Every structure is written in C-alpha cells, then in structure tokens.
Amino acid sequence: MDITAEMFPVCRANEIERQSSEQQWLIESVWARDAVGIIGGAPKCCKSWFGLDMAVSIASGTPCLGRFVVKDPGPTLVFLAEDAIGAVRARLEALCAQRRLDIDGLNLYAITASTVRLDLEADQQRLNATLSALRPRLLLLDPLVRLHRLDENSAADISKLLGFIREMQRTHDTAIALTHHASKKHRAQPGQALRGSSDLHAFGDSNAYLARRKQRIVLTLEHRCAKPPDPIEMELVSRPNGSATHLEIVTPLNADTTSLADRALVFLQHSSKPLTRTAIRNHLKVNNQRLGETLTELNRQGLVLQTPKGWVPLDNHHESATT
Structure with missing residues (x-):
C-alpha cells in the first residue's frame, strides 16, 4: 500500500453546502436538477413525446405538460436514434405550435449523426466534447437499446455503460434522461419491468414510467430524494387539423x-x-x-x-x- 498517496477531499458534515428547494428541481416534481434516470415503458407508450416535452419545456422555460414549472431553464440536447431528423423537427414544431413558441428561438439542439454508440470510446469522446461545448441542462438519449451493442442482461456490461453516463452528468452538471423499453407484465414497482439488468432501475435519481390504460397514458414518477406526485393520466392529442400534437394531462385536479x-x-x-x-x-x-x-x-x-x-x-x- 502506498502511504504517500494523496487523500480524497473531505469536509465535515456542517460544512456541506445546503440545497434549497429552488435548487432541488430541474422540473418541479418531475425531474431533479442534474438527475440521471430512465423514461421507461412498453413500445408505443409515448416515451419519446414525454422526453421531448421535457426538453422543449426546459429550453423555453414553459411548464412541462402544461403544469409542472421549470426551475432551471436553459439549453437542451436530444438524440432520437429511431427517428429521422426530419421527424424530430416535426415533433418539435408540434410542441412549439401547442405552446405558441417560435422554433427559431428555441434553445434546443439535436445530434444529427446517424448513430451514437455509448460503448465505443470514440463516440464517448465526441459526446463529452459536445456536452462541454453546449453545457445543456438536459441530455435526452432515445432509446438506450440503439445506443450500444452490449448484453442488456449483463450487470457488468450495463454497470460500465451507466458509469460513463454518470461521469458525464457529474463532469458537465447536466441532467440525463434515457428512454428504455419495459415489458407489459405488471410489477409491484414499474421500474422492475425495465428490460435487462436491474442496475437500470437502481441507477435513476428521477425515473418516469409510462403505461397504456385503454386510450390513456399513465405517468408514474419516482425520485431518489423526494416524494413523487400521484400517477398522472394523459392523452396524446392534436388540433382538429392534426397539428400541434402533444401530451395533455386529463386527470382532474383532486x-x-x-x-x-x-x-x-x-x-x-x-x-x-x-x-x-x-x-x-x-x-x-x-x-x-x-x-x-x-x-x-x-x-x-x-x-x-x-x-x-x-x-x-x-x-x-x-x-x-x-x-
């Protein structure tokens, strides 16, 4: 053992900086500031729509889902691996139209590369450089399964991948949301239905789970350090002409x-x-x-x-x- 090694930095408990309630949230009740986490659900449960709603809300300072206040607005960065870049723009234009926002002024960036591989060192370095340049409040990566070629059921493989994501979060002070598929089987906790290693459920500081209930989408939120709100029912709606598609809360206020x-x-x-x-x-x-x-x-x-x-x-x- 090298007794000359430099010790880790430490401080007394009373010297740890307090976190105010204003500093706790990126989106109040929905996503903690600088949190990493999963947006999970079975296919076609509007995970991408919800992730983009978060990204547009933070980039514009408008309430998420029309209700939840953005506490720390700023630039956001998204990568939708399963959508053509034109389809990404169409979704963003729909969300902007619903909020009466001009997309020209939206502080949101999209990665336009055809692929991003989080298990490759070269792509890790490029992502690190991108985050360093843009300093986004939120990075949305959608879906996780298209961002690597590892064994999802291998705790060792997934742990290493999640370790890189956590490193990016801490290095760049950014929240990171990963969309990920879940099975349709009922579980006591929604996170237990996430496909692959159980490390994915344990990983999240804030998690969001979407499930279909007839014509509605039920959103269940989960936080490591805060009590979540009750489950929220939503619908994917559009104007009569098919424009301004967005998720809308339909649960009446209690x-x-x-x-x-x-x-x-x-x-x-x-x-x-x-x-x-x-x-x-x-x-x-x-x-x-x-x-x-x-x-x-x-x-x-x-x-x-x-x-x-x-x-x-x-x-x-x-x-x-x-x-």
Whole structure:
C-alpha cells in the first residue's frame, strides 16, 4: 500500500453546502436538477413525446405538460436514434405550435449523426466534447437499446455503460434522461419491468414510467430524494387539423387542489394590489409546492397572471397596470 498517496477531499458534515428547494428541481416534481434516470415503458407508450416535452419545456422555460414549472431553464440536447431528423423537427414544431413558441428561438439542439454508440470510446469522446461545448441542462438519449451493442442482461456490461453516463452528468452538471423499453407484465414497482439488468432501475435519481390504460397514458414518477406526485393520466392529442400534437394531462385536479384553486383565485380577486407567492401561501396556509402547481394551472387556464410585482387575477390585470 502506498502511504504517500494523496487523500480524497473531505469536509465535515456542517460544512456541506445546503440545497434549497429552488435548487432541488430541474422540473418541479418531475425531474431533479442534474438527475440521471430512465423514461421507461412498453413500445408505443409515448416515451419519446414525454422526453421531448421535457426538453422543449426546459429550453423555453414553459411548464412541462402544461403544469409542472421549470426551475432551471436553459439549453437542451436530444438524440432520437429511431427517428429521422426530419421527424424530430416535426415533433418539435408540434410542441412549439401547442405552446405558441417560435422554433427559431428555441434553445434546443439535436445530434444529427446517424448513430451514437455509448460503448465505443470514440463516440464517448465526441459526446463529452459536445456536452462541454453546449453545457445543456438536459441530455435526452432515445432509446438506450440503439445506443450500444452490449448484453442488456449483463450487470457488468450495463454497470460500465451507466458509469460513463454518470461521469458525464457529474463532469458537465447536466441532467440525463434515457428512454428504455419495459415489458407489459405488471410489477409491484414499474421500474422492475425495465428490460435487462436491474442496475437500470437502481441507477435513476428521477425515473418516469409510462403505461397504456385503454386510450390513456399513465405517468408514474419516482425520485431518489423526494416524494413523487400521484400517477398522472394523459392523452396524446392534436388540433382538429392534426397539428400541434402533444401530451395533455386529463386527470382532474383532486378535491383539495380544486378547493385551493378556488381559494387562491378569490383571494387574488379581493386584493387591491398584486400578491407575491409568499403572501398567498401565508394567507392560505398551504404547502409551497401545491400552491405553485395551483397557480401554474390557473395561469394555464387564463385566470391569473404573474407580473413583476406579483400575481393578479387576469381580468384585473389591465386595470392594475394602468392605475
């Protein structure tokens, strides 16, 4: 044993920097900041649509699925191995149309190479260089099975591959989402249905699992360090002319959240001035995350607006701005 070797850096527990609630999330309740994880599900369960919804949300700063607030917007990078690059653009244009975004201003990049092999050193180096240049908040790789030629059932092979992905996450301070197939068989935990080594389930800091239930998609979220929301039902919808295809939440807000929405709206309507989120939370005595989700939903419905001075009911905004 070499007793002259340099020791690892350490610090006392009280010297570890605290992480605020604002620093915890990349997308509130959906994906932790700098998290690696799996978007899993059987084929044709809209895994790619969900991954792209995340990427567009982060790149534009708009709510994911129209509800979940992006806490750390910035550039994103995607690679869809099973889609022609023209098909990728068509999906992105649909998501932009639904949000009334101009794709010319979207801070999203797509890898245009025909293949990316995460098990080859040359491609690992190219990915490392790409992440270093772009510094994306999120890297979406879809699907994992097309990104290597290893034995999925080999813990040794998959562990080495996941080790490289974790290294990229830590080196570049970026979240990484891998889409991966799962079997249709029911499991106690959705992650147990992921194809291949069990290391894939254990790997994720944040995981998202999609499953079909008749005409709907059920999204189940999982986090290493936070309590996930209840499962969410969605549908893949389009406008009558077939444009603006996107995932839309169809689960009604529960009774408590609906009541909170009513209380928040009434409180804002009876206020003579804009109200900060803190002021609303203190008055209603509610959880900060629930209030944030409720205000986002009210904003999506066109009932409230966030101004530089605080939240206002939308029908009073013009009056407040001119007085």
